[in-house]
Amino acid sequence: MNRLFDLRAVIGGMFTLYGVIVTIIGLFDSPSEIDKAQGVRINLWMGLAMLALGLLMLLWLRLNPPKPVAEEPEEAPDQAE
Numbered sequence: 001m002n003r004l005f006d007l008r009a010v011i012g013g014m015f016t017l018y019g020v021i022v023t024i025i026g027l028f029d030s031p032s033e034i035d036k037a038q039g040v041r042i043n044l045w046m047g048l049a050m051l052a053l054g055l056l057m058l059l060w061l062r063l064n065p066p067k068p069v070a071e072e073p074e075e076a077p078d079q080a081e
Helices: 007-027 031-036 042-063
Strands: none
């Protein structure tokens, strides 16, 4: 259950998804968009950086998974005397 709420999975997934989208957009930048960024294919570079960060977060989650939560034993109900 605690694996479901691990922020590394959420952040890694979102950065990976957005990284793929921005990288694809960066591959098809028009010359005018590249000129606006002073000759730098900023969408491509930022997309690749976001993709790398997302994959690193997912790798971190895979290599160091969250520890299972120890369940406390239930106490026996008090018996009426």
